Amino acid sequence: MKLKISQSELDVMDVLWREAPLGSAEVVTRLESTKDWSARTIKTLLSRLVEKGALKTEPDGRRFLYTPAISRDGYVGPATRRFADRLFGGRAAPLVAHLAEGDGLSDSDIAEIEALLESLKK
Numbered sequence: 001m002k003l004k005i006s007q008s009e010l011d012v013m014d015v016l017w018r019e020a021p022l023g024s025a026e027v028v029t030r031l032e033s034t035k036d037w038s039a040r041t042i043k044t045l046l047s048r049l050v051e052k053g054a055l056k057t058e059p060d061g062r063r064f065l066y067t068p069a070i071s072r073d074g075y076v077g078p079a080t081r082r083f084a085d086r087l088f089g090g091r092a093a094p095l096v097a098h099l100a101e102g103d104g105l106s107d108s109d110i111a112e113i114e115a116l117l118e119s120l121k122k
Contacts (some may be wrong), residue, residue: 002082003054003075011035012045013054017072021058021065 005013015030016022022030024046028039035042046066049055054075057064081090088094096113099105105113 002078003052003070005049005052005054005075005079008037009045009049009052009054012042012049013068013072013075016055016066016068021060021067023060023063023065025063027066 011031012027015027019030024039024043027046028042031037031042032039046055050057050066054068054070055066056069057066059065084090084092084095088098
């Protein structure tokens, strides 16, 4: 799936991945506390995501409820692959090395990566 979602749209998707279905008013309420966006901006982002096929709607009385049409993993996996392909020639080692530079990985991050690598070796 080659769905391109902007950072602002991703912020909206995060709300709906956490607690869907929601009406536009509820999405606005969730984002108003963290973003300096108007209700109109958020509704525009919702409309764009519906047009892209990332969200689906269902009528609920006089309003619509928004639900993700794609899972977080369904989006993150291909997006991460495109990112790695574009910037690191598809190789994971340079990506991890870049993240590790300049204190980019915490001790717990390193432990998780080590555990993941061990499980992949089996």
